[in-house]
Amino acid sequence: MSDTDFKRAARAATEAMRAVFPETPLLQNAHLSERFDADIWLKREDLSPVRSYKLRGAFNAMRKAKAPLYVCASAGNHAQGVAYMCRHFGVKGVIFMPVTTPQQKIQKTRMFGGDHVEIRLTGDYFDDCLNAAQDFCAEAKGHFLSPFDDEDVIEGQAAVAVEIEATLGAAPDHIVLPVGGGGLSAGVLSYFGTDTQYTFVEPSGGASLKAALAAGTPVTLPHVNTFADGAAVARIGERTFARLKGVGLANTLTIPEDRLCITILEMLNVEGIVLEPAGALSVDALRDLGQAIRGRRVVCITTGGNFDFERLPEVKERALRYSGVKKYFILRLPQRPGALKDFLGFLGPDDDISRFEYLKKSARNFGSVLIGIETRDPANFERLFALLDAHGFTYQDITDDELLAQFVI
Structure with a gap:
């Protein structure tokens, strides 16, 4: 063209x-x-x-194909666009969505399509869902509505x-x-x-x-x-x-x-x-x-x-961590009277403890503590960590450690 x-x-x-x-x-x-x-x-x-914008492509493809049955695979916006257009054209649609799709998206798709759409939850991942949709479409002789790869x-x-x-x-x-x-x-x-x-x-x-x-x-x-x-x-x-x-x-x-x-x-x-x-x-x-x-x-x-x-x-959590005003670290806290008070004394007026959790005793005289600190200026952490270093505290910043953060944050 x-x-x-x-x-x-x-x-x-x-x-x-x-x-x-x-x-x-x-x-x-x-x-x-x-x-x-x-x-x-x-x-x-x-x-x-x-x-x-997804209903635009769905509308144009459906007005041209004029099929009695449409099939698609989607976990979100494409499904809703297809459902909306199935109701508009008064045709049947079968929409495949992964089992892991949030209920909010499933409910909205059902709301837009009403009695004109059937939702089938298949597979944990989109590729599984897509394969099931394409197999069904071939068997039912429907028209497959691609979310993007269609002229x-x-x-x-x-x-x-x-x-x-x-x-x-x-x-x-x-x-x-x-x-x-x-x-x-x-x-x-x-x-x-x-x-x-x-x-x-x-x-x-x-x-x-x-x-x-x-x-x-x-x-x-x-x-x-x-x-x-x-x-x-x-x-x-x-x-x-x-x-x-x-x-x-x-x-x-x-x-x-x-x-x-x-x-x-x-x-x-x-x-x-x-x-x-x-x-x-x-x-x-x-x-x-x-x-x-x-x-x-x-x-x-x-x-x-x-x-x-x-x-x-x-x-909000991800935004704060990316902007540098919230950090998580594991502190090796001495098991002695006043140790916690010493640590609290290092915090500035804009530093707020958002998480404090004893994880375990890592040695006879030390315990591991998960601490989350939220502040106003990323530079405040430089001051805090400098004080911890100067007073011999051992700590590990795990803010950007994705694997470790999945288990402890």
Whole structure:
């Protein structure tokens, strides 16, 4: 399909969507614009009917296929988009989800689809779930709805770009958008072409585009961190990579999952915007762009807002640890009167004990203590550790020891 034909098809898909749901707002953000000395706009896909952009691709693929039965595998946003569209088109859908899928996502998928969808919980991991869905689809002669690696899905996701252009009157100077399997990024890139500059953002634990660009072909990551589950994909799509293979590593960014937590909290507390981890990727990336965006019109696509508030304590914990204002360490505390008092005397006025737990006696005269300290300034830990060293206390900082932290924190 030529660039002209793709644009025409994307515009037709966007027009067809208006009979089902309104366009999502593109809003200028004063706070971010001032902070980064740029004209920052947010394309609020988190405000779609299913709180993500995924229903666009599902809608376009389903309106073209016109099948009596649709099948998909998803642990989140794609499932909800498919369910919503099954109800809209009045067709049957069978949605496979891993057994480990949070109940909140299962319930929302059921709510959107109603009697039109059947949810089957299969396997502990997504790959198991995907294989089961594809096997069932072949047996039932249904139409499999890929979450990203499908030309009609890519075309549907390009509606995001169509709406950006319609609001601004032209392409922005710079677009920042997350990459998972590549459906959205392939659609936006195919629509705008070279009319704008791009930054493609991935979570560090799921950087499948970066790996594919380095290898020159899609590769399967040996391990995926599912914290940013909306963008944590082990292998980018074949069709999507065919459209993205020329973007260049210089136009990609990988974001640490823990740093992402800082942005989630900032957007919630400062802007009142609820973003899921993948939905916050584009906003978080602004920290790394600096001079590249100064004085320019920049659109960040906030791709989803399906955030389970039961995860909020975890998000806060990870944000504090990443920013350096909270640490955990194991202290070898002498078993003598006054030893604990000596330690407490080392704490400053901004240091707060958030965790204190005797683990065991490590020797006759010493005991191991797990201690969590939260403070206002990371530099306060330099002072605390200097005092511990000066007075002969033995300790081990385990804040960044992922393996050890899983067992004791």
